[in-house]
Amino acid sequence: MSLFTARALAIGAIGPLEFQLAAGQCLALSGPSGAGKTRLLRAMADLDAHQGVCLLDGRPAAGFAAPDWRRQVMYLAAESAWWADTPAEHLPALDADLNARLSELGLTPELITRSLAQLSSGQRQRLALLRLLAGRPRVLLLDEPTANLDADNVARVEQAIAAYCRGQGACAVWVGHDIAQLDRVAGARIGLDAIGNPIASAS
Numbered sequence: 714m715s716l717f718t719a720r721a722l723a724i725g726a727i728g729p730l731e732f733q734l735a736a737g738q739c740l741a742l743s744g745p746s747g748a749g750k751t752r753l754l755r756a757m758a759d760l761d762a763h764q765g766v767c768l769l770d771g772r773p774a775a776g777f778a779a780p781d782w783r784r785q786v787m788y789l790a791a792e793s794a795w796w797a798d799t800p801a802e803h804l805p806a807l808d809a810d811l812n813a814r815l816s817e818l819g820l821t822p823e824l825i826t827r828s829l830a831q832l833s834s835g836q837r838q839r840l841a842l843l844r845l846l847a848g849r850p851r852v853l854l855l856d857e858p859t860a861n862l863d864a865d866n867v868a869r870v871e872q873a874i875a876a877y878c879r880g881q882g883a884c885a886v887w888v889g890h891d892i893a894q895l896d897r898v899a900g901a902r903i904g905l906d907a908i909g910n911p912i913a914s915a916s
Contacts (some may be wrong), residue, residue, distance in 0.1 A: 716884050717786070717852045720767040721765035722748065724756045727909030729765055732901075734852075736882035739875075741895035742889075750888045751791070754854045757886065758788035769851065787850035791857045793841035798914030800832075800840045805847055814843055817873045819866055834861045842870060846877055853878070853885040859894070871898050 723729040727749030743748050759774045765841035766773050775784050818839045836863050859867040904912045
């Protein structure tokens with residue numbers, strides 16, 4: 714059985730998308746700026762009104778309480794919001810697992826106690842991913858998760874996401890503009906044209 718499925722998923726005139734993802738798989742979603750990629754991710758997370766349906770283990774989003782769906786199908790925004798002063802206030806208690814994930818992402822425990830205002834955009838971006846992974850979602854909806862990062866940290870993030878999906882039996886939908894990266898991280902790709910129509914899928 715597929716872990717995550719989209720059927721006739723559309724938001725306004727954007728879409729529709731059809732796909733199925735099994736554990737460990739990653740689907741790339743590409744297209745020009747303004748094509749609607751972020752809006753489709755938000756529809757998958759059931760954050761915005763949409764047409765069609767998404768299913769987790771064959772069960773539609775409407776069959777879950779909204780918070781339960783969003784804990785399992787988690788959206789990582791290109792610029793994540795923070796509601797407290799330090800990353801530590803957004804994370805579970807520091808333990809071996811969290812320490813390992815920090816190291817995997819090129820971060821140190823000291824960073825999570827700093828004011829967010831003192832951190833670089835790249836550090837905040839990796840910490841936002843850490844926060845998402847700490848929630849142990851089954852589906853990762855990733856909106857340009859490496860956009861502000863240098864090459865070394867891009868590689869760290871790619872490896873961390875792949876390892877998480879393998880280890881947790883999760884899957885991912887990855888939005889980006891770098892086609893070489895998308896071909897590297899994903900087993901299949903759906904493209905959108907400038908007005909959000911799906912074009913021939915690539916694998």
